[in-house]
Structures are given as C-alpha cells and as structure tokens.
Amino acid sequence: MGNPVEVIQSVKLDDENSTLILLDQTVLPNETIFLELKEMEDVWDAIYQLKVRGAPAIGIAAAYGVYLGTKKSNAETYEALYEDFKKVKEYLASSRPTAVNLFWALNRMEDRLKKEAGKNVSEVKAALKEEAELIRAEDEKICESIGQYALSLLETGWGILTHCNAGTIATAKYGTALAPIYLGQEKGYDFKVYADETRPLLQGARLTAWELQQAGVDVTLICDNMASIVMKEGKIQAVLVGCDRVAENGDTANKIGTSGVAILAKHYNIPFYVCAPLSTVDLECKTGEDIHIELRPSEEITSKWYEKPMAPKDVKTYNPCFDVTDHSLITGIITENGIAYAPFNETLPKMFQSNK
Template sequence: MEDHIRFDDARQELHLLDQRLLPTEERIVVCRTVAEVIAALRTMVVRGAPAIGVTAGFGAVLALARLVEQAPGTPWQTAYAQALDLLAHARPTAVNLHWAVERMRRCWQQHSQLSAAELLPRMLDEAHAMQREDVATCRALGQAGQHVLADGQTVMTHCNAGALATAGYGTALGVIRAAVEAGKHIRVIANETRPFLQGARLTAWELQRDHIPVTVACDNACALLMGRGMVDAVVVGADRIAANGDTANKIGTCGVAMLAQAFAIPFYVAAPLSTIDVQTADGSAIPIEERPADEVRQLGGRPVCPEGVPVYNFAFDVTPARYITGIITEKGILQPPFTASIAAALSARA
C-alpha cells in the first residue's frame, strides 16, 4: 500500500488517508496549505516517523506553491523560511520530521538563485524522490531483517510500524512482510497500543488486508503471552534513535522490551538510518510529546474517566539500548555496542 500519501501535481494538493478513522472508514483529507499539513500532523491524520517526514516534504512544496501565487516580485524568502520552521516543529519526537524539512531546505539553498516559481518544480521533484526512497528503504530494511524470523514463529509488535507509518511497505511490518514473501509462515500479535489503538486499528487492518495471520492483544497481556511461550520475537519501529541506541517509540514499548528480556525473547527495533539522531547522545535528551488528555479520558467519544481527574498522556517512551537485541536498518542489522555500530553505519552511508 503506497497511496495513503499522494500528491496531486496538477492541483498542487496533498491527499492523506485519515488514519484516525480506520478501520471503519477510509476518508481522504486534502491539504492545500502548509498550515493544513501541520494540522494533519498534529491531529494524527498521518503518523509514524517516516510517513511524517514524507508528508513534511510535500508540506514544504505547498508552502512554496502558495507563495508563488502572490504577485510577481513580492518578497518570499523570509516567509518561506518561517513556514519551514513551523513545519519542522509540528511534532517534537519523530526526528524524521526535522530531517525531511532540512533536506528540503538544502534543496532550496542549492537553487537559491531561482525565483519561487522556478524553484517549485525542483522542490516537488525532491519531495517525490524522498517518497520513492522511503519505500525502497523499507523494502531493503525488510530484506535485511527477515532473516531474524524463522518459519512458524509468532512475532509481537507494538503500535503501527507498517505501510501506514511510512511511504509504503513499513519498517517493523516490512520485516514481517519480507519474511512472508520469503515463504515463511509468520503469525503476528498486535498489541492494541492505548490510547490511540494503532495496533488494534491500523496494524491489524494492514495485516488482514495482506492475509498475514494477526491477533490483537490487550497491552496488559504481554507478560502472560510471553510467559506462556506464545511470543518468539518482538519487532517494533522507532521515532528517534539516539547515538547510543536508546530508542523512542510509542508509549509502552519500553515495558514490552523489559518483559522480552525477562523471558529471553529477542527484541528488535526496525528503522531507517534517517531515524538515528547522532546529535542526541542518549535517550534522556529525546523530547517526549504529551498529547491532549481527552485521548485518554474518552473512548469512542464517550467519557471513561471522572470529570476533572488529571491525565498523563505521554505519546512515547524511551527503551534503553541494553534491552535491544539489534537495530534493523536498510544497511543491515546493527549489533551492540550500538554507539560503535551506529557510528560505523552512518560513516559508511556518508
């Protein structure tokens, strides 16, 4: 599935599958301005670190397109720089957002002599290239990671790190898809992932469409399932990986990793190299987004908490590197100690 993020070049519109409504309704949100893209990111119309990055690339295109519509000769550079800054700060935790905006900014700087109208097709080409590259990266990542899964195994995953969280194919689900494509019989346990239920709503939806056996489990069932020998491996995605391997992912991931270690179950993180933030030394420096309390207070629009009771709604937590068996990337599987393997992988890419 690669059509959930689609840019209409002729109309200069970004079409996003509204992930808030899945699996019961498939509706497209159309964005024509950078403000609408920022709103879509913040309200989780689109989510997942690589998908956020690709969406931001097209957001940068829309910001410039609207400036092109101004009267010829109108100064635009300052306004465009400000629009990119706002886009880069739409959400704090996923490093791919900042990475994508900076890539678009570099494209602008490389063609700084051009007018806004002349620059627009260059920026559009760059955004499309980013989208194509993300799909290719996910497929390469899947091939690199499928070898950690054996025929007949059951894999647990947390949140949604599938096609919906990327430009297509997925990271954690990309590993599972590649294993299935290699002829292995793989079953998946998708943790429901409270409070936004990405596992129950999105991961199960994707896997069912691909005819990959999937069972949804309550988040609180992890210890029971692992203790009964019902989980052979855990594969999750990531929103940011620090230079030492500490990994930010959906809230609850750290607990799953700790349980996996307690039950001697391998725990893998699947993410492209672009998700690694070498400027962040360790997980303590990763900003953790806190989302609206009503996401916890309500379920299906109905209140489930007494009125006035405070709520903690941190969207992510950080899994220390010591709980991670390996980090699956498009360039292979990074092994502990991650400070060295991450540095070597990024140096080889450069």
Template sequence: MEQAYESISWQEDHLVILDQTQLPLREIYSDVNTIGQVWDAIKKLKVRGAPAIGIAGAYGLYLGVQDLESKNFTSFNVELNRWIEYLKSSRPTAVNLSWALERINQTVYANKDKDLEEIKDIILATAKTIHDEDKRVCKQIGENGAKLVKKGWNILTHCNTGGLATGAYGTALSVILHADADDKDIHVWVDETRPLLQGARLTTWELKQAEVPFHMITDSAAGSLMKQGKVDMIVVGADRVTANGDTANKIGTYPLAVLAKENEIPFYVALPLSTFDLETETGNEIEIEERDEEEVTHVAKTPITPKKTPAYNPAFDVTPHRYITGFITEKGIVEPDFEKNIKKLFAD
C-alpha cells in the same frame, strides 16, 4: 509483493491522504491543499508514523511556498524557514519530519542562484524523491529483517509500523510482511496500543489486507505471553534513535523491551537511516510530546472516566539501548556496540 493502498499520494497540485483517524470503520481519502491542512493532519494523527510524517511535511512545505511572491532569494528563504519551523512544531519527537524539512532547506540553499519559480519546482521534486526513496528503503528493511525470522515464529509488535506509517510496506511491519511472503508460517501478536489503539485499529487492518495470521492482545497481556514461551521475537518501529542507540517510540515500548530481556526474547527496532539522530547523544535529551488528556479519558469521544479526571498522556517513551538486540535498517542489521556501529552506517 504489492501494497493495495497508499497512505499518502501527490495528485497533480495537491496531497491526498488516507485519514487514519477513521480506520478501520471507514476508508476516507482527503484532499490536502494548504500547509495549514498538512500541519493539522499531522497534529491530529490523520497522518502518523515517523516516515509518513516526514513525507507529508515535505509536500506541505511546497504547498506553503508555491504561491509566495518574493522579490529575491533572501526574502523567499525567510518565509521558507518560517514554514519549516511551523511544520516542525506539529509533532516534535519524530525526527523524520525535521530531517525531511532540513534536507529540502539544504537543497534550496544549494540552488539559491536559480529563479524562484525553479526553486519551487525543486522543492516539489525533492519531496517526491523523499517519498520514492522511502518506499524502496522500507522494502529493503523488510527483506533484511525477514532473514532473522525462523519458520513458525510468533512475533509481537507494538503500535502501527506498516504502509500507513510510511511510503509503503512499513518498517517493523515490513519485516513481518516479508517473512510471511517468504513462507515462514509466522503468527503475529498485535498490541492494542493505548490510548489511541493504533495496533487495534491500524495494524490489524493492514494484516487483514495482507492475510497474515494474527491475534490482537491488550497491552498488559504481552508479559504473560512472553513468560509462557509464546513470543519468539519482538519487532517495533522508532520515532527517533540517538547516537548511542536509545530509542524513542510509541508509549509502551520500553516495558516490552524490559520484559523481552527478562524472558530472553530478541527485541529488534526496524527503521530507516533517516530516523537516526546523531546530533543527540542519549535518550535523556529527546523531547517527548505530551498529548491531550482526553485521548486517555475518552474512547471515540465517549468518556470512560468521571468528569474532570486528570490524566498524563505522553505519546512516546525512551528505551535504553541496553535492552535492544539490534536495529534493522536498509543497510543491514546493526548490533552492539551501537554507538560505534551506528556511526559506521553513516561513514560508509
């Protein structure tokens, strides 16, 4: 199974991104040449999805340091850490961004005795490794998750979790794509995902590319479909999962999980190990990004409310672990007791 598009690619000396704010109406690839442009692309959701943000941030860090003329490692490291904090500020909830940047930081420190130009090359090489690893990991997530899917199932998903949000294939969408490739005859319900319509704009675009049968629904239709017995499984992605299994994901995920439990529907979260945050004990400690009111009061820059209508716009919510059936990872399926079994993932 091959993916016909790349949301992120490294071309000789710069980054190229598929601008997701333009999809599905226009397929525009943009050159990104500076760390400031990477920060802007992440903040404005031209690049989005936790794994993709981490990949973009890794390349962005290289773009930030490539022309530094530091005299020694100490001064170089000061600048490196300044750029790391700058990139982290673009979107604080998705843990993959800080994970990728800290991985590079540790790699740099392990090579601190090398020439600074060689260290810069190591940063770029590490970014490429993170990118390549994510492609392999997402494929494995899809293969593991597809085993849970029975023939003829209707699967509901939220937001966008495909190749646009990762190095390739996706997380939750990878499960769907691999189940379809296994001739499971599935059908997908796609939440539109207000306010920025990532489901309507992006997931439908990816499913059309893959020729997977689907219907888009309004976010508020999901509960009715579950009550009618028209949903067999829900699978979503994640931006951060704490040590106890509490899960931060796109706003609207929590009510889906509650409705799934009420209707006895399995609710799975698909994610790479890099999205687990073992340093954070529960979801109460997760910083939730709040975005501009205009994303709620406008659609495609057209106002849909009276002038100066106040709006509350959190980008994510947190689903308590008790509503989650299991986590689909590259190492297999994690079932309760989550706190114990998540730790086992990293002990092996």
C-alpha cells in the same frame, strides 16, 4: 510462496491541484477516508492530530507540505522565496516535537533550496517538488532493505509481537517493523503476528491489525497488558518495533508502552529488534535523556474512544506519547544499511558509512 503485499499509499501529491492527499488514520478501521489538504493550517493539523503518523510518512507529508506552501508564494526573487519557505518550514516544524523525521525532511528540503541559489523562482519550486518526490521514493527502497535485513533474523512459522503501527500506512511502502512481515508473507514464511492494541490511541488495534488483515497475514490482536502471558506461553519468538528517534547510544523513543515490552522480552529471553531508517537515527542526541517527550490531551485516555467517558470527570491524567527504551534492552537496531549491535555508539555511526 505467499501472497503479494496489499499496498496502501497513505501520502500522495496531487501537484496539478496543489493538494496533499492523506489517508486519515484517525478514522480507521471503520472508515477509509483520504483527506485533500490545500492549506498549511490543515497540513499542520493533520500531523499534530495523527491523521498522518509514522515517522517516514510524517517526513514525506512534511516534504510535500513545505513544497506546496512554498509553491503558493508570489515571490519574484530567490531571496524572497527563501523567506517564504522558512516561514512555512518553521510553522510545520512546530506540529510534532519528537518525530525526528519531520525535521530531517524539512531540513533536507531547505538544503535542496540552498543548492538552487541563483535560479529563477519557477526552477526552484520545481526542484523542491523533485526533492519531495525523491524522499518518498527513497523511503520505499529503505523500507524494503530494512525488511530484508530483518527477515534474515527470523525463521518460518515464528510468532512475532509488535507494538503500535510501523507498517505500510506509516511509510511509503512495506513499513519498517512490518516490512519483514510483508516480505515474509510474499515468501511463505507463515508468521503468526501478535499486535498490541497500543493504548491510548489504539494504533495497534485500529491500524496494524487492520492493514495486516487486509494483506492476509495471520494476525491476533491482544491488549497491551497481555504481552507477558503470550511470551510466557511460548507464542513469541521475536519482537519487532519501529521508532521515532534513536539516540547515539542506542536509546530509542517509540510509542508509549514500547519500553515495557522490551523489559518483558528481556525477562523471557526473546530478541527485541528496533527497525529504524537512518533518517530516524540522531547522532547529535547523545542519550534518551535528551529526547523531548510529547504530552498529549487527557481526553485520549478518558473519553476519545468511548460512547461515554470512562473516567471520573476532571480526574488528573498523565499522557506521554512516547517512552524511551534503554539501549541495554535492545538486541539490535535494523537499518537500511545493516544491523547495528551494541555498543551502539560505535556501530550506529558505521551504518551511515555503509554503501550496501
């Protein structure tokens, strides 16, 4: 048997002090700082600036955030409280347009608020807190289930390539794409993980390599453009990635560079798996063409991680945050209710009907 998982809870609620506590992922691995946020402007900024990141963690943060924002309301009636809730919800929803979990969590909180119609304000606020806590607890169970399904596809000693960070700090626990790594670690699978650095924000280098190393996993950091050679050399037997949105046809938006990894995996005949909680699957989004791709500031490419700028002053940049991996490149989409295979427009809806 292996070692127990090192659990890092990246999103916490301090209800007594009306505070959202977030692990600041922008300063890792050099510093471990937990932010204490009381104002909605700070919560919005934390989501936008990727201080909290990872689709499930964003959803949890949004749920806690909209609860805390509504908790501050001085409304004396349900109707007035609802109006205050909607203002907070709309504000937080504007922080990250691509991550579907943000909207999923906010909409779920609104659904709970609607169910509390007719109750007094204090009861409604308590219900919103309960719903936010449920979202966090459910995500922990979802991640473990995704990990178990994914682990069933892997063998002891395999080399696993991952891109960006879909680990425990991006979720309630275990992560999505890293969940089978952690569960395998506990069971002595002895995986050899290769983590792409994931330019330009370096989530693989700063976050994945850091948390796997903390957990005692055998992890090797590589530059993004080294994925091809480690595949060619036979070091990789499977690719596992997370995602921010899955369209009905199986097209998947994930951190920029994921599509290229999938193309390489196809060339080298290596299975490419997307680990996606059902909250990330958007059946209203028909194809990847319908997914909005967020553009990020140029300094993330030119100067953010350097002591001095590493590009000519005022050079034009193009910095999309995500790309879309075509469904034809995806071997399987692993959800908490099972593994969907092509044709995804038939199998993904069935995942929602499963009671496993």
